[in-house]
Amino acid sequence: MTSDSSSRAVKTIATVSDLSVSFDTAHGRVHALRGVTLDLRPGEVLALVGESGSGKSVLSSCLLGLPPESRRTTISGSVLVSGIDMLSGSASQRRTVRRRLLGAVFQDPLTSLDPTMRIGTQLTERGVSAARARRNLSQAGVPEPTQRTRQWPHELSGGLRQRVMLAMALGADGKLPGPGVDAVFDDEGSPVLIVADEPTTALDVSVQAQVLLLFDRLRREHGCALLLVTHDLGVAASIADRIAVLYAGRLCEIGPTRNVLADPRHPYTAGLLHARLELDENAVALPIAGAPPDPLRLPEGCAFAPRCEHATSVCRDSLPELRSGDTGRLFACVNPLGPEAGSITVGAAAVRRAGAKPAADAQPVLTIQEVAKSFRAPGARRDRLHALAGVSLSVPEGGSLAIVGESGCGKTTLLRIACGLLEPDRGSVHWADGLQPQLIFQDAGSSLTPWLTIGTQVAERLRHEGSRRARREAAVELLERVGLDRRAARSLPRQLSGGQRQRAAIARALASSPRLLVCDEPVSALDASLSLRILEMLAEIRDELKVAILMVTHDLAAARHVAEEVLVMYLGRVVEAAPASQLFRNPLHPYTRGLRAASPTREPGRLAPTLQGEPPSAVGEAVGCSFAGRCPDIEPGCRERAQVLEPIGVDTRRQVACQVAVQKAVV
Amino acid sequence: MRRIVITRILSMFGVLMLLTLAIFLIQNVLPADPVRAYFGRNATPEQLEAKRQELGYDKPLPVQYVDFLGRLAQLDLGTSLRTRRPVTTDLGDFTPATFELAFASVVIAGVLGVMLGLLGTRRGAGTGAVRLVSVMWSSAPTFFVGLLGILLLYRRLGWLPPGGRTSNTLEATSTGFLFFGRLMRFELAGVWDAVRHLLMPATVLALGPSVAIGRTLRGSLRDILRDDQVRTARVKGLTERAVLVRHGLRNALGPTLSMAGLQIGLLLAGVIVVEVVFSWPGLGQYLDQSIDRADFPAILGVVMVLGASYVVINTIVDLLQLAADPRLRSQR
Incomplete structure (x- = not known):
């Protein structure tokens, strides 16, 4: 046993021991981490998940x-990376570790x-040579690396920029001396650890899948470890060897991916699993009750x-300590769930999915017919960028329609x-x-006026309500309708959490009583x-207030959850239209398939x-099917x-723009 | 890219044309009658009328404007009432001195501004004091700071001369590029003398702009140093200095340049006061004396030179900004 622990000590490349971090904010002291201990082994993918x-x-x-x-x-x-303390070590040592051993990929490839x-x-x-830089680019899956090196970041798509970040994380050629770190530096010059903070959150499903494949390949070919920070258990499931679940600055559970996903011990892990929207028809999602704790006022015991x-x-009353379970698993819970917790079926509390069908004679609240829009292409003199090439749709009263597609x-x-907003x-x-x-924008926080209270902002849309008092009351009523209380009406946007701002x-x-959101x-x-x-x-608002919903998303599960009908768009055209249930059960267009x-599931290792x-x-003008270049069924x-x-x-609602698919469907 | 540069330069000429139109119109609404000024008080109405016809003042305004442009193209801005010399000759004499002063001032404002901006990114003792002093000196009126400077650095300490461009009395009334001339001829003692004379007026003129540039730089640096891209640079293992210079300053350049452009415009206005305070024989002094005598052709000439400089400088700033930010280049 002693020999085992000593050999394990040698094999870790990063060790975090009892790390606590706290800092002052305008509202008080935040304890961001409260005694976290974990280690990373060479070539291992550790996913760090949490809200x-x-x-x-x-x-x-x-x-x-x-x-x-x-x-x-x-x-x-302390945080040790190959023996160097990354928090209290000398600045030059830490720089050397970063330059030689670490790579990083962040959430927003645009910034x-x-x-x-x-x-x-x-x-x-x-410090890498130009030749090595080109090699790294092509290893990171960037086409035409020589050309890319001459380009500016704004000339690349988000997915390409994220690959460039990855290429930057890949190593240099030959050994460079560094104080105390060259001993662990491998011949290939690869980094030993890549830290990826929500690397795929800003990407489309297909680019996300490509980047995850790339991480997996780099791990296998170069043996570098990966710390993958993500809020999506599906992403974690697909490539992580181990999953660490963090809640309010403490580890709840850490263990091999398969075990954590199959039978979570900590109720929070189970909650995260159940809250995940799945494309699978039988899966029923259930949100975790309550809200994450206020970081300024953490409870005494288990958060x-x-x-x-x-x-x-x-x-x-007391903070639960990490205890060990089966097969290298640790969890911090005094009343852990038993096995099979991952597969519990939820009964009465099950969340209703797409609501009742709107009446057949419902009048459409929005009708769009054959709209086309083109912009002047950047850098081109005559060619135009065809953003929309003839799209029609209609949203029935109280209905819901989702549009999915890549950026x-x-x-x-x-x-x-x-x-x-556009002609x-x-x-x-x-x-x-x-x-x-x-x-309603993706980043609702920034669409609110920062210096006006929430109540004022809602009330100013209620011009027809008469007296100021009546407007205030109506505003509070609306806020309650979306699950916010009276206190929120007096708050400024920055005093609310992201979810509250979205509400x-x-x-x-809703204040201007629209027929369509x-x-x-x-x-x-x-x-x-x-x-x-x-x-x-949103589904509730649709069903109770009869406000129709038109939603754009690249998350198929979200579309399935809310919408009755879904349009799939590709390059300015609708390629498939269908009722949501049919579309995801039996997608016809090769692009939809x-x-x-490409959507991650929670199946480990998939x-x-x-x-x-x-x-x-x-x-420019397109000839033929615009998907032909990527189509497997061409x-x-x-x-x-x-x-x-x-x-x-x-069923006239089921439409597809693919000859091959139409023939197959008929046969 | 080339198209953007050409558009900017063409639009500069457009603005310059508007400037000439403005000056022409001002000339027309001014109460001063150039023909009466030419003859003095004792002219007969017939004489005035004849001269008026001869000079084309009886023609419709658009025709007069075309004539005005024609004379402008031949560098004819009329005759100064005070010096009785062509205004262009006077401007040719006085502009180089002002140019040297403004140039020195811009250099000082840039260096001081960058220093103040970099200082602002550090936390610690002394930075608050520096900010306080810089706000004080930038909000004090230029003439006041100038007089204080003369009292302290000349009367008390005797370190710098109180005014003028040179200690050489033979050259005291000389025109042209004194500092640059001496520099070209490698007259080191002469260059040093010119620098000593430039130092105080140029610094006084640069104080306000330097604080504005420093504040803009500090503000944008603070934002940029919190950006993801700077985190990326740190992850690469770059030293803090490399992060600051290569990524921080490089990205803060855009906003700082536009502030600098605006400030140089203000600096051109400040030149007039500073030249009077330091008896600098440039456009400012010439303008001051011309205002005393209601010498409208001379005044308009100075306005024309300063206005055109402002337009040209801001075009240059625009072009520098294109160089600083590749994103601006790829827009239509």
């Missing part, structure tokens, strides 16, 4: 030796690269106790046209009774439990097969013949 505010990003930046900079940050404990520096310079700046149905007085498919342009080049937009739809934005949109990626930045609650609330396959490449440029005629939407069978 926002759980401390996962603080932990990952401590591993990089870049703890949050704030007045009065106090840190105790992670220096906009004023060419890609090539940003790569060679780390999860207030939300836990198994909590006892012991839980509320660049024209979803956002379509939304802006639907709300009257189409041709085609028509018609609102029932001339009532303008209300728009406030929805309340504000238009939502742009309403949940893609939120964690599982929170996004489930927001989606549920690709998207569905790396989603992915659509190859990225959508081609929408500049037939000789596809490149010449333009594809038009055709109904399949008797």
Whole structure:
């Protein structure tokens, strides 16, 4: 046993012991991490999951030796990477570790690269040769690396920029001497550890699947370890060897992926699992009760106790210590769940999915007919970028429609046209009774006015309500409707959490009694439990207030959860339209099938097969099917013949723009 | 890219044309009658009328404007009432001195501004005091700071001369590029003398702009140093200095440049006061004396030179900004 522990000590490349981090904010002291201990072994993928505010990003930046900079940050404990203390070691030693051994990929590929520096310079700046930089680019899956090195970051798509970040994390050629660290530095010059903080959250499903495949390949080919910070258990499931669950700055549970997912011991882990929206028809999602604790006022005992149905007085009074379970698993819970907790079926509390069908004679609240929109292509003189090439849709009163597709498919342009924020080049937009739809943005926080209270912002939309007092009351009523209380009415946006701000934005949109809410990626930045609650609330608003919903998303599960009908868009065209249940059970268009396959599930070790490449440029006139270049079912005629939407069978709502698929469906 | 540069330069000429139009219109609404000024008080109405016809003042305004542009193209801005010399000749004499002063001032404002901006990114003792002093000196009126400087650095300490461009009395009334001329000829003692004379007026002129530039730089640096891209740079293992210079300063350049452009415009206005205080024989003094005598052709000439400089400088700033931010280049 002693020999085992000593050999394990040698084999860890990063060790976090009893790490606590706290810092002052404007509202008080935040304890971001409270005694976290974990280690990383060479070549291992450790996923760090938890809701926002759980401390996962603080932990990952401590591993990089870049703890949050704030007045009065106090840190105790240690973070060792290959023997160097990343928190108290000398600045030059920590720099050397970063340069030689660590790589990092952050959430937002748009802001992670220096906009004023060419890609090539940003790569060679780390001390790698130009040739090695090109090799790293091609290893990170960047096509035409030589050309890319001469480009600027803003000329690349988000997916490509994230690959450039990865290429930057890959190593240099030959050994460079560094104080005390060259001993563990391998011949290939690969980093030993990549820290990836929500690397795929800002990406489409297909690009996400590509990046995850890439991580997996790098791990296998270079043997580098990966700390993957994510809020999506599906992403964690696909490549992680172990999963660590963080809640309010403490580890709840850590163990092999398979075990943690199959039978979670900590109720919070189980909650996260159940809250996840799945594409699988039989899965029923259930949000975690309550809200994450206020980081300024953490409870004395287990921070999860207030939300836990198994909590006892012991839980509320003392902090549970990590205890070991089976097969290398640790969990911090005095009343752990037994085995089989992962597969419990939820009974009465089950969340209702897509609501009742709108009446057949329901009048559409929005009708869009054959709208097209093109923009002047950047850098081109005559060619135009065709964002929309003839799209029609209608949303019935009290109904819901989701539009899915990758970024660049024209979803956002379509939304802006639907709300009257943009004039189409041709085609028509018609609102029932001339009532303008209300728009809800992805980042609701930034769409609220920072210096006005939530109540004021809702009330100012209620002009017809008469007296000021009546308006105030009506505003509070609306806020209560979306699950916020009277106190929220007096709060400023920054005093609310991300989820609360999203609710406030929805309340504000409802204030002008719209017939249609238009939502742009309403949940893609939120964690599982929170996004489930927001989606549920949207469904409730639709069913009770008879407000129709038009939602744009790249998350198929979210679309399935809310919408009765779904349109799949590709390069400015609708390629498939169908009732949600049919679309996900039996996708016809090869693109829809690709998207569905690329969506992560919580099956351990399942790396989603992915659509190859990225959508081609929408500049210039397209000939033939625009998906032909990426299509697995391509037939000789596809490149010449333009594809038009055709109904399949008797149900006219089921349409697909693919000859091959139509023939298959008929046969 | 080339198209953007050409558009910017063409639009500069457009603005310059508007400037000439403005000056032409001002000339027309001014109460001063150039023909009466030419003859003095004792002219007969017939004489005035004849001269008026001869000079084309009876023609419709648009025609007069075209004539005005024609004369401008031949560098004819009329005759100064005070010096009785062509205004362009006077401007040619006085502009180089002002140019040297403004140039020195811009250099000082840039260096001081960057220093103040970098200082602002550090926390610690002394930075608050520096900020306080810099706000004080930038909010004090220029003439006041100038007089204080003369009292302290000349009367008390005797370190710097109180005014003028040179100690050489033979050259005291000289025109042209004194500092640059001496620099070209490698007259080191002469260069040092010119620098001593430039130092105080140029610094007084630079104080306000330097604080504005420093504040802008500090603000954008603070934001940028919190950005993901800077975190990326740190992860690469770059030293803090490299992070600051290569990524921080490089990205803060854009906003700082636009502030600098605005400030140089203000600096051109401040030149007038500073030249009077330091008896600097430049456009400012010339303007001051011309205002005393209601010498409208001279005044308009100075306005024309300062206005055109402002337009040209801001075009240059625009072009520098294109160089600083590649994202601006790829927009239509």
